[in-house]
Amino acid sequence: xxxxxxxxxxxxxxxxxxxxxxxxxxxxxxxxxxxxxxxxxxxxxxxxxxxxxxxxxxxxxxxxxxxxxxxxxxxxxxxxxxxxxxxxxxxxxxxxxxxxxxxxxxxxxxxxxxxxxxxxxxxxxxxxxxxxxxxxxxxxxxxxxxxxxxxxxxxxxxxxxxxxxxxxxxxxxxxxxxxxxxxxxxxxxxxxxxxxxxxxxxxxxxxxxxxxxxxxxxxxxxxxxxxxxxxxxxxxxxxxxxxxxxxxxxxxxxxxxxxxxxxxxxxxxxxxxxxxxxxxxxxxxxxxxxxxxxxxxxxxxxxxxxxxxxxxxxxxxxxxxxxxxxxxxxxxxxxxxxxxxxxxxxxxxxxxxxxxxxxxxxxxxxxxxxxxxxxxxxxxxxxxxxxxxxxxxxxxxxxxxxxxxxxxxxxxxxxxxxxxxxxxxxxxxxxxxxxxxxxxxxxxxxxxxxxxxxxxxxxxxxxxxxxxxxxxxxxxxxxxxxxxxxxxxxxx
Amino acid sequence: xxxxxxxxxxxxxxxxxxxxxxxxxxxxxxxxxxxxxxxxxxxxxxxxxxxxxxxxxxxxxxxxxxxxxxxxxxxxxxxxxxxxxxxxxxxxxxxxxxxxxxxxxxxxxxxxxxxxxxxxxxxxxxxxxxxxxxxxxxxxxxxxxxxxxxxxxxxxxxxxxxxxxxxxxxxxxxxxxxxxxxxxxxxxxxxxxxxxxxx
Numbered sequence: 221x222x223x224x225x226x227x228x229x230x231x232x233x234x235x236x237x238x239x240x241x242x243x244x245x246x247x248x249x250x251x252x253x254x255x256x257x258x259x260x261x262x263x264x265x266x267x268x269x270x271x272x273x274x275x276x277x278x279x280x281x282x283x284x285x286x287x288x289x290x291x292x293x294x295x296x297x298x299x300x301x302x303x304x305x306x307x308x309x310x311x312x313x314x315x316x317x318x319x320x321x322x323x324x325x326x327x328x329x330x331x332x333x334x335x336x337x338x339x340x341x342x343x344x345x346x347x348x349x350x351x352x353x354x355x356x357x358x359x360x361x362x363x364x365x366x367x368x369x370x371x372x373x374x375x376x377x378x379x380x381x382x383x384x385x386x387x388x389x390x391x392x393x394x395x396x397x398x399x400x401x402x403x404x405x406x407x408x409x410x411x412x413x414x415x416x417x418x419x420x421x422x423x424x425x426x427x428x429x430x431x432x433x434x435x436x437x438x439x440x441x442x443x444x445x446x447x448x449x450x451x452x453x454x455x456x457x458x459x460x461x462x463x464x465x466x467x468x469x470x471x472x473x474x475x476x477x478x479x480x481x482x483x484x485x486x487x488x489x490x491x492x493x494x495x496x497x498x499x500x501x502x503x504x505x506x507x508x509x510x511x512x513x514x515x516x517x518x519x520x521x522x523x524x525x526x527x528x529x530x531x532x533x534x535x536x537x538x539x540x541x542x543x544x545x546x547x548x549x550x551x552x553x554x555x556x557x558x559x560x561x562x563x564x565x566x567x568x569x570x571x572x573x574x575x576x577x578x579x580x581x582x583x584x585x586x587x588x589x590x591x592x593x594x595x596x597x598x599x600x601x602x603x604x605x606x607x608x609x610x611x612x613x614x615x616x617x618x619x620x621x622x623x624x625x626x627x628x629x630x631x632x633x634x635x636x637x638x639x640x641x642x643x644x645x646x647x648x649x650x651x652x653x654x655x656x657x658x659x660x661x662x663x664x665x666x667x668x669x670x671x672x673x674x675x676x677x678x679x680x681x682x683x684x685x686x687x688x689x690x691x692x693x694x695x696x697x698x699x700x701x702x703x704x705x706x707x708x709x710x711x712x
Numbered sequence: 713x714x715x716x717x718x719x720x721x722x723x724x725x726x727x728x729x730x731x732x733x734x735x736x737x738x739x740x741x742x743x744x745x746x747x748x749x750x751x752x753x754x755x756x757x758x759x760x761x762x763x764x765x766x767x768x769x770x771x772x773x774x775x776x777x778x779x780x781x782x783x784x785x786x787x788x789x790x791x792x793x794x795x796x797x798x799x800x801x802x803x804x805x806x807x808x809x810x811x812x813x814x815x816x817x818x819x820x821x822x823x824x825x826x827x828x829x830x831x832x833x834x835x836x837x838x839x840x841x842x843x844x845x846x847x848x849x850x851x852x853x854x855x856x857x858x859x860x861x862x863x864x865x866x867x868x869x870x871x872x873x874x875x876x877x878x879x880x881x882x883x884x885x886x887x888x889x890x891x892x893x894x895x896x897x898x899x900x901x902x903x904x905x906x907x908x909x910x911x
Contacts, residue, residue: 225888229869232887236866262895263863269844270864274753278767283745286774290741384738 224252231256232263287388370410371425394446397439401452404432408459415467426471426478433460433485440492450497457489487663494668561629563588571675576682582629587682589675625649625676632685636676638669649680721747730791733781741781745774748792751865752799758864759803759856761845769806773799793874796861800875847897848890855890858883 231245242260246253274282369376383406387399407429414421433456439445440453464483471479561582567575568587576587623638636647649660659680665673721729726747732740752773756766776798784794848856861872869887873880 225884228888228891229884232862233869236862236868258895259891262891262898265898266844266859266863266891266894267866269841270754270758270860272754272757272763272841273750274767274770275763279749282767282771282774283742283749285771286745286778287738287742289775289778290738388738388742 224255227252228256228259231260287385370413397449400436401449404436404456407432408456408463411467412463415470419470420472421467421470422472423475423478426475426482429482430485433489437489437492440496450493453489454493457486460486490661490664491667494664571678574675583686584627584629584632585684586679588679625679632683634680634683638672649676650683726791734784748795754864755796755799755860758860769802773802776802789874790871792867793871796865796875847894851890851893855886858886859890862887
């Protein structure tokens with residue numbers, strides 16, 4: 221290569237990379253400028269001439285055809301057991317029809333060489349519409365029969381393929397996220413259906429659930445989700461948790477590791493939802509469910525003000541600066557004969573520097589913070605019984621970090637109301653429903669509230685309910701109503 | 713800026729996407745399509761000069777990419793070179809089929825090319841695709857390939873070499889000869905100074 225050629229190459233590379241202009245090249249090599257200039261201008265002219273973009277109609281139709289082809293290829297790669305001859309024949313018919321349409325279109329519209337460079341925009345559009353019509357007529361049948369299919373059904377591959385095409389055709393992130401949530405909901409619903417039908421659930425089914433949920437968890441943590449999508453992910457994860465629990469007997473032996481993974485991802489989703497939701501500065505008050513739909517508390521609730529680990533105006537029991545408990549080792553036992561509540565005595569342990577004492581209230585026993593500042597019964601005028609609080613100052617809920625616990629004395633249901641950043645969240649800690657006990661998730665609550673969650677979690681775990689010898693009373697108040705009853709406005 | 717400019721894809725992202733596509737991830741395949749389709753289209757337009765055929769060939773290229781991506785290995789060539797190697801083969805097949813059908817050849821008599829421009833007289837005048845196509849069809853096949861990949865697609869010398877399976881020095885020489893010839897055909901006079909093409 222001559223010296224001139226080397227300089228020309230250097231200039232062309234710099235032009236391509238946008239580092240120099242043609243004038244820059246000529247100034248750099250003035251001796252060769254006369255020879256360089258026409259060649260650089262030629263290169264520029266070539267690039268200008270070639271700067272053509274595909275027609276919009278062609279671009280969109282071709283993209284769709286490509287995506288359909290990817291679906292076809294993925295379908296071929298899928299290990300469907302068994303692969304019915306019907307599907308193979310239908311696919312062949314579809315491909316042949318598409319090919320005939322394409323060939324026919326070419327034959328009828330092939331132009332001689334002198335056609336204008338930018339021919340009729342209707343050509344590709346017409347061809348594209350023909351292909352789409354064929355695809356849609358095919359997919360109308362298959363999708364209709366596949367949409368309700370379950371893993372193991374012969375149409376299930378078509379269902380997965382349809383989902384992929386739908387996802388690939390989505391152009392913006394919001395649409396893709398919404399479709400991914402749809403698909404995750406579908407995976408959970410499939411497991412629920414398989415479980416109800418008593419079918420064995422293999423590793424592939426759980427793998428697909430994990431593959432669908434994990435990217436959503438990662439995406440949610442990256443931020444940018446709207447509140448509706450966060451709520452949907454929350455619902456999906458709660459549903460996953462409950463469905464997986466119910467499906468355990470049907471999980472095949474070789475799918476146990478996948479089950480563990482699915483449970484972990486489901487939990488990760490709940491943690492992600494809690495993290496994202498509770499860290500939003502302009503968020504609405506949250507309701508954190510204990511794995512089940514809201515259960516209506518029954519009977520007479522016991523309301524306990526929970527001392528916080530941070531100094532709070534009006535709070536009566538807080539740790540000192542050294543973090544040592546401010547409660548005495550022994551606390552006077554207080555009792556209210558009208559409500560059957562006793563609390564205090566010897567401490568049974570401490571959490572977050574807060575001593576815990578035995579509580580006996582109706583049918584329940586639990587370990588709760590002691591009555592350092594005294595307590596007295598109040599009548600809320602609704603339940604015909606006494607509510608109990610441990611402090612004269614229930615307005616502590618107005619301070620960040622303060623919290624209030626409501627315990628149902630009949631069935632042990634427990635709700636925690638916590639002021640976090642000015643929002644009072646309702647956390648369903650322990651709920652009895654249909655003979656089962658559902659509890660809040662430690663990992664989720666610790667992720668959301670940090671150390672603040674430790675004491676309520678400990679109380680929740682310590683609750684014991686004596687067997688019911690009489691029918692449980694009908695529901696008398698919702699958790700929100702109970703919270704309202706505990707609020708300053710409800711207090712006498 | 714008139715030189716090819718396409719949305720840059722970070723190498724790490726491209727690698728991760730290609731790896732996902734190789735395992736059948738449809739979204740990854742869609743991303744690859746979106747990134748490369750405009751470039752493949754330009755390449756096919758530059759090679760065949762006919763947008764109708766370019767559209768068909770562009771689709772054909774991506775169907776071949778779809779069929780072959782599972783066999784792609786990073787150790788051989790960059791992904792862009794691999795795609796344009798497929799495009800190169802598609803166009804070679806297209807010309808072969810066209811010749812078998814007795815269709816028009818790409819050769820155009822030199823006396824039919826009337827696309828000379830004097831940029832000194834009209835620097836804003838843009839040379840059309842048709843003029844460039846007619847001029848490039850007078851070039852040997854190897855030079856036309858290099859011109860299309862370098863100036864329509866914007867591949868580097870190194871990637872062009874890998875796409876065509878040639879050495880970089882060979883690509884530089886082919887490009888130099890092609891540009892010099894095209895300059896004589898398209899813009900023989902600049903500012904009244906006859907270009908000193910060194911062919």
